[in-house]
Amino acid sequence: MAVPALPAAVQNLWSGQTGVARGRASVVVGHGTAPDLLDDLARRADLAAGRVAAVLRQPVRALVIVPQDAAEAGRLAGLAGAAGLDGLAAVADRGRVIVVPGTFARLTPTGRDVVLAHELTHAAAGTGGLPPWLYEGFADYVGYRDAGLAAPVAAAELAAEVRAGRPPRGLPGPHDFAPGGGDPARLARAYQEAWLACRFIASSYGEETLVRLYREARAHGVDRALASAGLTAGSLAAGWRGYVLDELG
Numbered sequence: 001m002a003v004p005a006l007p008a009a010v011q012n013l014w015s016g017q018t019g020v021a022r023g024r025a026s027v028v029v030g031h032g033t034a035p036d037l038l039d040d041l042a043r044r045a046d047l048a049a050g051r052v053a054a055v056l057r058q059p060v061r062a063l064v065i066v067p068q069d070a071a072e073a074g075r076l077a078g079l080a081g082a083a084g085l086d087g088l089a090a091v092a093d094r095g096r097v098i099v100v101p102g103t104f105a106r107l108t109p110t111g112r113d114v115v116l117a118h119e120l121t122h123a124a125a126g127t128g129g130l131p132p133w134l135y136e137g138f139a140d141y142v143g144y145r146d147a148g149l150a151a152p153v154a155a156a157e158l159a160a161e162v163r164a165g166r167p168p169r170g171l172p173g174p175h176d177f178a179p180g181g182g183d184p185a186r187l188a189r190a191y192q193e194a195w196l197a198c199r200f201i202a203s204s205y206g207e208e209t210l211v212r213l214y215r216e217a218r219a220h221g222v223d224r225a226l227a228s229a230g231l232t233a234g235s236l237a238a239g240w241r242g243y244v245l246d247e248l249g
């Protein structure tokens, strides 16, 4: 039986030692990766593709690349090396999800599924033209939607701040998401704040509204998308602050 050709996006990644596992909705390509790990990733990528497809309401296929180390992951993602990855377990790049082997291996099974769904959301829905709170929050919304984690567990760093009487004042800005800022807890809170902003929109106005807002923001900018949803930057921030206190306080 002929082996199906690899998608163009993953051809000629490296020379030799290429392993492939195929799932229902996924192709996983590894560089010197153990076959059982490739099979496990194909199962998880199928699960992630299903989760992303359920939110986007469109078919989603996952293309997952497992380089041999973080330096190779960085090069494939167009970075100078591993430094730009800064603790990331995976990264979305041109429709592909590139796993950072060492960091990914240290995650819990639930964490692996969350990360794959998060990055696959970036790959499938795109991020261009959006503020980071929206594309990171949306990706975490999809990632955590079916993960079975309570909000104070998934947003532990932000919950600690809220309990200490320091709730967030405004949505996180681009600088809050800058990697290597020297404060990993602040970076974690920025993702958690963004996640709860998208979760607030979905729970208050419906998941379809969140998805529509995301697509419209991609096409026409976030202000126009918020207006279409009956929101302003101010009303979103006010509603989100109350939601954060309700969920984490």
Ligand SMILES: [Zn+2]
Residues within 6 Å of the ligand: 118, 119, 122, 135, 136, 139
């Ligand atoms: Zn992300």
